[in-house]
Amino acid sequence: MASSPLLALPAELLDWIADLVEVEDLLDFALVCKRLHYHSRDRLALHDRYHGLCRVNNDRAPSTMPMLLRLAINDPEAAWHVRELDFWGNRKTFVDWKPFDRLENAIEEALEGPRRAGIPNSARERPREDLSDQDQTFWSLGELGKFEEIMKTCLKLSPVATAAWMTELRQGSDRPLKGILIALLPRLRRVNYISWTFPYMTGSKPLAFVGEVIQRIRQLSHAAWPPGFTSLRRIDVADPTPLLPIGTWGSCPRESVAPLFSLPNLKTLNLSNLVGDYDSMAEDEIPLGTSSVEELGLHAGELRGKTLEQFLKAPARLKKLVLDYAQIPPGIHEAIVESHAHALRDINVESMRLEHFRKLENLTGCVLDVEHVLVVEHRGTQTVASVMPFRDSKASKLIKILDLRDFLPPSIKKLRLEMTRNWKFGEKTAEAVLSMVADFVEDPRYSALEEVCIWNFMDEIDHSSTKALPRLLKRGIELHHQPLLLLGEDVIEDRKHEMLHPGITGLGCIETESLGIPDVYVC
Structure with missing residues (x-):
């Protein structure tokens, strides 16, 4: 309030x-x-009741979105309270107006055992309403007329497009319903399209209506954006929920999310499992260097180099980037530096080598792959050490440890070292890396440093004999290092540690608020 x-x-x-x-x-x-x-x-x-009823909502029950839409049209004061929406699926016809049963079962299974302990009964109660016997008379003639008017006047759709979407709405599709709802909410901050089943993103294309509206308004240069499209600050697409096991996650077509870059005030765009070829995309589909997006997350996708480059170059001033790809196409690292060297403040990019960080002069936070701190010098050439994995041996003498002070600017506040390949490089090498980090931390030029994370390679270190760890602790910064743990405690500690790094990828807790489940039982 x-x-x-x-x-x-x-x-x-x-x-x-x-x-x-x-x-x-x-x-x-x-x-x-x-x-x-x-x-x-x-x-x-009354406002207090609206605040509790409307602030965060999801579409798991078929009546929730129609209820919110009616409130948004008939009672603007109620619409004022809606801040966040979670979309778990689409209903194509009235036959589909049932709860998402598969989702219901998955949530029940996720809450079994210790994770269920202490959760109030209200959080475990799931909507079971069935509206599959409804037809177009669910909407009054006045409501249908209002929907058509909104599509034409507020959303600027052509008569042909309006007729097509009205036909779909009368058949029971909730795609136009949700799009109209988003447009009418003046304080809507976040929309989350959760990926919990493969056909959701690829088959039903939940972003089709919203994308068409965005493209239409962008084409009409003097058209005003609807209130909800103006207020949106964050959109998450195809983000996997922790409530479901790996293997049920879907993917999202690239062309479905491209229009989102054109929203006028969007600040955070988090995209997962994107698929699609560049050949099918128009050159001007994403205007480069014009998007208001300041935080961009791209996770586990299969985009080709040209498309990925367009996504990265779309923002005018990108401040935070998470690029979580197993194989990043050639030239992408260079494109990041070329487009956003002066604006980037926080970066987490898989396989980004240290030399690329030299030009990021205003960086305050970064995630580095430990393997890029290590190079093997052999016969006058340098190779990333991970290509020849070994434990302490004669070969380890070939390793050269790069000095972070040669690559990172003094503006750094948070540094996280990761081992993405989970390969072992031995205690001596690990201690040497830790000693280099201690040198970095003790350097007076890096007085802005507040946090260092060395969590996931501390199992290589002998806690009783390490000399570098006390140096890091003495500096007085926030240090994330894995303590000595009993069997079974490591999973719990790992989960607690990840909650210290929410950032752009920490979405597991967000959706649970609309489910009524306390965060601690899910994350």
Whole structure:
């Protein structure tokens, strides 16, 4: 709920102001406030109910989105409270207006055992309503007329497109329904298209209506954006939920998400499992260097180099980038540096070598692959050490450890070292890497440093004999290092540690709020 700027002032300042005001005026002001609160208490109570009912919602029950849409049209004060929407699927016809049973079962299984302990009964209750016997009479003639008017006037769709989407809506499709809802919500901040089954993203194309509206408004250069499209700050697409096992995650066509870059005030765009070829995409589908997106996440996709490059070059000022690809096409690292060297503040890019960081002069946070700190010098050439995995042996003498001070700017505040390939390089080498990190931390040029994470290669270190770890602890920064653990404790500690790095990828907790499940039982 909104709070008065006056209440945000320090108590001492309010006391000082009160001392300057005549007692009679102060009493009059207090009486006015009391009377105003008395006369508005019923309306405030209604807003409190709307806040609990509307703020975060999902479409698992078939009646939720129609309820919100009716509120948005008939009661703008209720629509004012909707901030976040989670979409778990599409319903193509009224026959599909049932709860997502497969999802229901998966959630129940996910909450078995210790994760279920302590969860209130209300959080385990799942909607079981069945509206599959409905038809187009579910909507009144007045409502259908209002939907058509919104498509033409607010969403700027052509008469042909409006007729096609109205036909789909009368058949029971909720794609246009959700698009209209998004457009009408003046304070909507986030939409999450959760990927929990393969056909969801590829077959039903949940973004089709929204994408068509965005492209239409972009073509009409003087057209005003709908309120919800203006207020949106974050969109997540095909993000896998922790409630479901690996193997059920779907994928998302590239052409479905391309229009999202054109939203006027979008700041965070998190995209997973993107598929599609560049050949089928128009050259101007993503205007380069114009998007308002400042945080971009691209995870586990199969985009070709040209398309991936377009996505990376679309933002005008990219501040945070997460690129989680097993195999990054050639030239992508160079494209990142070329387009965003001055703006990037936080970067987590798979396989990005240290030499690329030299030009990122304003960097404050980064994730580095440990294997790129190690190179093997042999016969005058240098090779990344992971191509010849070994433990301590004669070959380990060939390893050269690069100095982070030669690559990272003094602006660095957070540094995370990762071992993405989970290969072992031996205790001596690990201790040498840790010693290099200690040198980096102790360097007075890096006084801005606040956090260092060395979590997932500490199992290579002998805690009892290491000399570098005490040096890191002495510096007084926030240090993430894996303690000595008993059997079975490592999984729990790993989970707690990952919660320290939410960033752009920490979405597991967000969707659970609309499910009524406490975060701690899911993440």
